[in-house]
Amino acid sequence: MKAKDLIGALALALLLGACGKDAPEAHGHEEGGGHAEAEEARKGEHGGRLLEQSGYAVELAIAEDGTPPKYQAWLYEGNKPLPAAAGTVEIRLKRLGGIAENHLLKPQADGSLMAASIVGEPHSFDVEVLAKIEGKALRWAYPSYEGRTRIAAAIAADSGIRVAPVGPGVIADEHEVQGLLTPVEGRVANAMARFPGPIRTLRANVGDQVRAGQALATVESNLSLTAYTVSAPISGVVLARNASVGSVASEGSPLFEIADLSSLWVDLHIFGSDAQHIRPGVPVKVTRMSDGATVETVLERVLPGTATASQSTVARATIANADGLWRPGSAVKARITVEQQPAALVVPISALQNFRDWEVVFIRVGDTYEVRPVELGKRDADQVEVLSGLKAGDAVVTEQSYLIKADIEKSGASHDH
Secondary structure, eight states, X not given: OOHHHHHHHHHHHHHHHTOGGGSOOOOOOTTTSXXXXXXXXXXXXXXXXXXXXXXXXXXXXXXXXXXXXXXXXXXXXXXXEXXXXXXXXXXXXXXXXXXXXXXXXXXXXXXXXXXXSOOOSSOOEEEEEEEEXXXXXXXXXXXXXXXXXEOOHHHHHHTTOEEEEOEEEEEEEEEEEEEEEEEOTTOEEEEEOSSOEEEEEEOOOTTOEEOTTOEEEEEEOTTTOOEEEEEOSSSEEEEEEOOOTTSEEXXXXXXXXXXXXXXXXXXXXXXXXXXXXXXXXXXXXXXXXXXXXXXXEEEEEEEEEEETTTTEEEEEEEEEOTTOOSOTTOEEEEEEEEEEEEEEEEEEGGGOEEETTEEEEEEEETTEEEXXXXXXXXXXXXXXXXXXSXXXXXXXXXXXXXXXXXXXXXXXXXOOO
16 A cells, blocks of 8 residues: 555544544345444344344345345244235335335245345345235335445545546557657757868757757868858757867768757557558657656657568657757657547446455445445556446545545445345
């Protein structure tokens, strides 16, 4: 765990501990397993919750062995089991956010009653049980929560917990590659001596910005014994000075190397079959290795040859460098976006956590947070497509989601199936 994450977790624990009224709702889920209610509910002979009233009882469980989760019930008069046909049972659930669902149980050959409808995860809701046994109307109501906690808004804000509504987005098919910055061809030139002779003055140093036509050196010609000026052929930065005052320049010898670095090539090395998927015109995000600075550009061309040493294909882009902060020879990495596909619902990768055997996110309703198992589709470096488990507009924890997970696990507000 990173230091800042550890500090955040400790801060949340201290804040929650100091504010009893905002402590988590740590109710477990009996039908599926363990719970943390103030008073342990009685269990029936099948291991379900025993609901008793007026001399009758309903034992209620969620059947999961070999079947998707479904409500199952057994009827009793006192301690005597009754046949399934002796009554009816209906389960009314209210999930976080006021979402209601009903489950009507029907008689089975084994003497129980079972619903045909599936109880979706998480099994976290307020439960109302309506039964009629031998003509007697019965009702029970109780909370059955899992994967749920309550955190006051001020505490959540202080802990860095952030939420955002779920909505549509774009999933990118991306390739991560590496490369080098190089000067643009045709933008490097030498300031050369026209006639041989001793160098009398030098007026620029490596790193200096010069303009086209600016005087850089004076050379005394051996032929005419008069001095002539060597000027900058282009505007740019002095990359090299290849002379010293008093030395003798040969005819055509380069005294200065100058490069226009206002833009640079990014030469990226593509290996293997990846080269078949990359085409000019696609977006490229370039990151400088030394400090993580980034710039976005577009791939201009894929060179026809193969780099001899690495046996890679070179893809080239150009970046603007008016401030001169990007330097030739610097190592870079780049993310080439080959394709962008729309998705109906996406969440940031940072929202994902593992909970039990699920990949989950946490939603917020008011000050209450609850786990949501999600089925995921395609993903890129930043976000992932959600195929099921969320609906548009759900407020999902996008930052510090691990704090929600830690608080739920600490409170015991989860159950084992």
